[in-house]
Amino acid sequence: MKLYWKCFVILLIVVLMSGCLYPDERRVENSIPYSDQLQSVESAVLQYRQDSGVLPIKTRDSDTPIFRKYPVDFSRLVPRYLQSAPGNSFESGGVFQYVLVHPEEVPQVKVIDLxxxxxxxxxxxxxxxxxxxxxxxxxxxxxxxxxxxxxxxxxxxxxxxxxxxxxxxxxxxxxxxxxxxxxxxxxxxxxxxxxxxxxxxxxxxxxxxxxxxxxxxxxxxxxxxxxxxxxxxxxxxxx
Structure with missing residues (x-):
């Protein structure tokens, strides 16, 4: 019985430590624009345009500054083209807004530091x-x-x-x-x-x-x- 409780206490400590570390690790992960995330969103954007003929972007006024004018609308991409919005995106609680540049040519995905x-x-x-x-x-x-x-x-x-x-x-x-x-x-x-x-x-x-x-x-x-x-x-x- 003593061995059981000792194992239980060790397991509890491990779980609590993991719970304490996870938020910090998540904050670090969500503050970096990883190239594979940008690439996956870009691929989804291009596939969406190929299927629908339009870009998956939110509507903005015509006089919106160029680098904020074409935010990615993840509601159009998830779940068919992406399993979920990237963890570092605003939509997932991250610190980046995903946007498009060169929308009339070959769209590229970039981010805004919120x-x-x-x-x-x-x-x-x-x-x-x-x-x-x-x-x-x-x-x-x-x-x-x-x-x-x-x-x-x-x-x-x-x-x-x-x-x-x-x-x-x-x-x-x-x-x-x-x-x-x-x-x-x-x-x-x-x-x-x-x-x-x-x-x-x-x-x-x-x-x-x-x-x-x-x-x-x-x-x-x-x-x-x-x-x-x-x-x-x-x-x-x-x-």
């Missing part, structure tokens, strides 16, 4: 609260065509507001605001890194170099505006 999106929403909330109290935004200076740098101290930030880059593990990307109030991420350091890492490829000065990020990464640069190379510097394109 953790970064939530940080931007918090930044917007602070701006809105400041404007509610003061009737204007805390503008520090103009930094480009219709782009503003905000006074971070007025918004109760210790440093200039930024978000963690999905394209590089140590980069933080500055947040700016358009004159219409939209938030913009400055991807200059990521673009410069990708040029140094992969070269310009088919791109030349004047081209929208955000697509260099898309070509060489599973992510898309959301909350962005066109950026290009001019005289060796990454700049915002004139609109």
């Amino acid at each position: 953790v970064m999106v939530r940080e931007i929403q918090e930044f917007q909330r602070r701006i809105q609260e400041y404007r509610r109290v003061n009737s204007y935004a805390p503008v520090a200076e103009f930094v480009g065509d219709e782009l503003l740098k905000l006074d971070h101290e007025a918004l109760n930030y210790e440093d200039a507001p930024s978000v963690k880059s999905p394209f590089h593990p140590t980069h933080r990307l500055p947040l700016l605001m358009e004159t219409n109030g939209n938030i913009v991420i400055d991807y200059s350091i990521d673009i410069q890194f990708f040029i140094e890492e992969f070269g310009m490829g088919e791109y030349v000065e004047g081209d929208d170099l955000r697509w260099l990020l898309v070509d060489n990464s599973p992510f898309v640069p959301v909350y962005s505006v066109p950026q290009t190379m001019k005289e060796g510097q990454i700049v915002f394109k004139q609109r």
Whole structure:
């Protein structure tokens, strides 16, 4: 009988430890865009289009920014084309939204980092609260065509507001605001890194170099505006 209880206690400890570890392991797994998951969704998207003649995407307004315009609609793919939405997708409790790029050509599946999106929403909330109290935004200076740098101290930030880059593990990307109030991420350091890492490829000065990020990464640069190379510097394109 003593042996029975000893075995029972050991088994109980193992089960409890497994239960404690699993959520952390799941969080790690759901925070990485695995290539096989992207590939399986892409295959399902292409098969769906072949069978139906349309893409399995959610409807968005025509003026929706290009990198958020074509979110994958997993309700059309599951269970016929996919057993379930990927574990790291928003639909399954993960931190990524799956989207399509090049929908009119050969669609490719990429992801949006929703953790970064939530940080931007918090930044917007602070701006809105400041404007509610003061009737204007805390503008520090103009930094480009219709782009503003905000006074971070007025918004109760210790440093200039930024978000963690999905394209590089140590980069933080500055947040700016358009004159219409939209938030913009400055991807200059990521673009410069990708040029140094992969070269310009088919791109030349004047081209929208955000697509260099898309070509060489599973992510898309959301909350962005066109950026290009001019005289060796990454700049915002004139609109």
